[in-house]
Amino acid sequence: MFPSAVGSKLLMAATGLAILLFVLGHLAGNLQFFGGPDVINTYALHLRDLGPLLWVARLGLLAAFALHLSLAVSLTRRNSLARPEGYAFQTDFPQSSVASRHMWLTGWLILAFVVFHLAHFTFQWTHPEYRELHWKASDGREGHDVYSMIIKGFSQPFLVGLYIVAQVFLWLHLSHAVSSMLQTLGLKNPRNEKLLDLAGPVLATIIFVGYVSIPLAVLLGVVKPIVISSG
Amino acid sequence: MKLKLHVWRQSGPHAKGHIEEHLLDNVSPHSSFLEMMDQLNEELQSKGKEPVAFDSDCREGICGSCSMVINGRPHGPWKGTTTCQLHMRAFKDGDEIWIEPFRAKAFPVVKDLVVDRGAFDRIVQAGGYITVRTGSAPEANLTPIPKSDADTAFDAAACIGCGACVAVCKNASATLFLSAKVSHLAHVPQGEPERMKRVKSMVAQMDAETFGACTNTGDCTQVCPKEIGQNHINTLNREYLRAISFDNSNASANTGSAG
Numbered sequence: 010m011f012p013s014a015v016g017s018k019l020l021m022a023a024t025g026l027a028i029l030l031f032v033l034g035h036l037a038g039n040l041q042f043f044g045g046p047d048v049i050n051t052y053a054l055h056l057r058d059l060g061p062l063l064w065v066a067r068l069g070l071l072a073a074f075a076l077h078l079s080l081a082v083s084l085t086r087r088n089s090l091a092r093p094e095g096y097a098f099q100t101d102f103p104q105s106s107v108a109s110r111h112m113w114l115t116g117w118l119i120l121a122f123v124v125f126h127l128a129h130f131t132f133q134w135t136h137p138e139y140r141e142l143h144w145k146a147s148d149g150r151e152g153h154d155v156y157s158m159i160i161k162g163f164s165q166p167f168l169v170g171l172y173i174v175a176q177v178f179l180w181l182h183l184s185h186a187v188s189s190m191l192q193t194l195g196l197k198n199p200r201n202e203k204l205l206d207l208a209g210p211v212l213a214t215i216i217f218v219g220y221v222s223i224p225l226a227v228l229l230g231v232v233k234p235i236v237i238s239s240g
Numbered sequence: 241m242k243l244k245l246h247v248w249r250q251s252g253p254h255a256k257g258h259i260e261e262h263l264l265d266n267v268s269p270h271s272s273f274l275e276m277m278d279q280l281n282e283e284l285q286s287k288g289k290e291p292v293a294f295d296s297d298c299r300e301g302i303c304g305s306c307s308m309v310i311n312g313r314p315h316g317p318w319k320g321t322t323t324c325q326l327h328m329r330a331f332k333d334g335d336e337i338w339i340e341p342f343r344a345k346a347f348p349v350v351k352d353l354v355v356d357r358g359a360f361d362r363i364v365q366a367g368g369y370i371t372v373r374t375g376s377a378p379e380a381n382l383t384p385i386p387k388s389d390a391d392t393a394f395d396a397a398a399c400i401g402c403g404a405c406v407a408v409c410k411n412a413s414a415t416l417f418l419s420a421k422v423s424h425l426a427h428v429p430q431g432e433p434e435r436m437k438r439v440k441s442m443v444a445q446m447d448a449e450t451f452g453a454c455t456n457t458g459d460c461t462q463v464c465p466k467e468i469g470q471n472h473i474n475t476l477n478r479e480y481l482r483a484i485s486f487d488n489s490n491a492s493a494n495t496g497s498a499g
Contacts, residue, residue: 014413014453015443015480084453088411091345091452097246097259098338100312103408105457110410112455189456192470195478199471 014087017080022193024077025186029212031070032179036219043226046156046235050144053155078120085113109185115178122175130162160234163227172224176217183213241267241328244336245280247292250349257349259338269329273316274299274306276328277339293352301325301465304400307407308353309340314404314463322402322465342407346414346449359449360401360417366445367438368421370430389427396424398466405460405468411452416460418446419476420468426479436487439479 012020038056041049056063102110125135133139139161144154163169188209191197197205226232243264250257264283267276274296281291297305306323310316316326331337339353347355385393399420406414422439425431431438454473461470 013443013447014451015415015446015477016484018453019477019481088413088452088455091412091450092343093345094343096309096312096340096343097248098309098312098340102410102457103313103459103462105410105459109455109457185456192456192474193454193477195474195481197471197474202471 014084017084018193020076021080021084022190024073024080025190026194027070027073028077029183029187029190031073032183032216036216039223040219042156042159042223043232046144046154047146049156049159050146050152050154051150054150054152057152078116081113081116106185108181109189112182112185115182118178119175119182122171122178125171126175129168130158136162157235159223160227160232163224166228169224169228173221176220179220180213180217183216184210187212241269241331241333241335243267243276243331243334246336246338247280247352248340249292249352250341251290251351253348253350267328269327269331271328272299272324273308273310273326273328274324293350293354295354296324299324302400304402307342307355307357307403309338309342309407311338314342314407315402315465319462320465320467322400325465342403344403344406344412344451346412346451347403347406355403357401357403359451360403360414362449363414363418363442363445364401364421367434367441368425369434370425371433372430383429385428392471393424393427396420396427396468396472399424399464399468400466402465404463404465406451408459408463409452409454410457410459411455413454413460414446414449414451415454415473415476416464416468418442419472422479423472423475426475435479436483437489439476439483440487440489443480 038052041052059066108115128134129136130139139158140153142154142157142161143151144156145151163172186209188206191205191208245262245264246259247262248257249260262280262284264276264280267279271279274294277292277294284291295305295307297303299306301322301324304322306315308315308323310323310326315321315323317330318326341347341349341353342355342357344355346359347357350356397420399417401417403414403417405416406412409415422442425438426435456470456473458470461468
């Protein structure tokens with residue numbers, strides 16, 4: 010049986026929460042870039058070492074994405090069918106934010122970015138030369154040089170611009186999504202209402218600043234590439 | 241006051257409608273919006289034209305009959321006010337006013353500004369009732385209710401079922417209305433026996449009536465003449481989650497009488 014409108018929204022909120030937790034975890038991982046090559050490359054090595062667990066997480070995330078998207082399609086369809094004829098006189102909406110009325114659009118733009126991001130850094134289809142980057146720590150550990158890959162990737166102003174624009178869409182999406190998710194899951198009460206309404210914009214801003222800091226730091230030369238000193 | 245009105249005219253449920261312009265003079269700023277409409281209709285009738293059909297009943301803001309979307313806002317520009325309680329002093333001399341019916345697939349236009357809000361009645365029939373022993377009234381103080389619960393239930397019970405929430409919602413969703421009914425009975429012990437079945441049946445009926453889903457944009461609360469809060473939508477979601485998790489009884493939407 011297909012879920013009801015209220016049930017669909019509950020699933021939308023639950024899958025959204027799963028994706029949000031990933032976004033936060035991914036950010037925490039990425040910020041280790043600022044710790045230098047050994048820190049982020051060791052982190053990447055640990056991720057690889059998870060083996061089957063990593064795939065459980067990946068498949069779970071993929072399932073959450075797939076469900077979130079298909080529910081978005083069915084809910085948007087339901088909503089557009091609910092008002093076949095609109096109003097002749099258009100006025101400002103009484104309260105709703107621009108973000109809340111364009112979740113459909115920002116959602117698709119974020120998906121497009123995610124696909125590009127996977128092709129860029131994860132599968133390295135757009136830049137196969139990233140695969141050659143090798144890291145060897147002073148204590149002998151070695152693996153893929155994620156640090157240099159980030160530096161190379163974000164040395165291109167065009168790519169930095171693209172990543173920042175994508176983060177603006179993510180900010181818009183999350184600024185409504187987080188508070189909306191908390192209401193859909195029934196977690197609001199008169200005492201925490203103001204706090205939870207703030208949670209969306211605040212969390213979205215933290216995520217935005219966190220993610221944008223990396224490409225900007227590289228482009229502005231705050232973080233320098235590894236220099237191999239020659240004798 | 242002199243006004244230029246743009247009014248939606250539609251001769252019947254299946255007829256094609258259009259916006260009709262009327263100039264109305266000598267409108268008193270002290271008259272209510274519906275009195276202004278009465279004045280328009282008197283003029284139309286004196287010219288042998290068909291008057292504009294619109295819903296009204298109590299004209300004191302408590303029955304939920306009057307509707308109309310005035311300049312893009314259900315019940316017009318004043319907050320916490322029904323159309324009948326909106327007064328012409330809200331407008332200026334020379335203003336243009338657009339008057340349209342509530343728009344939703346679940347609220348089909350009957351004529352001009354009159355829409356069929358029977359969908360709301362069917363949602364209430366699906367679960368908005370309680371089991372009571374009829375006959376002699378029980379002792380009033382026999383069932384204690386915490387003050388905060390009584391207050392919340394009363395806030396929800398203030399819903400007059402006018403449909404402004406549906407009219408303003410970008411999704412034409414009836415969630416605020418439904419949440420008021422569910423939250424009202426979920427906060428008092430009298431609603432306990434049907435608590436689980438109620439929310440499931442009413443949600444199923446809302447779907448059957450082709451209303452949209454909630455995006456939590458909050459526009460509904462802003463236009464609600466009784467200012468029903470978003471907290472009731474939160475309660476509805478919690479009640480529904482509880483019901484689908486712990487209740488095995490079947491809920492069925494009353495699709496037979498729809499439409």
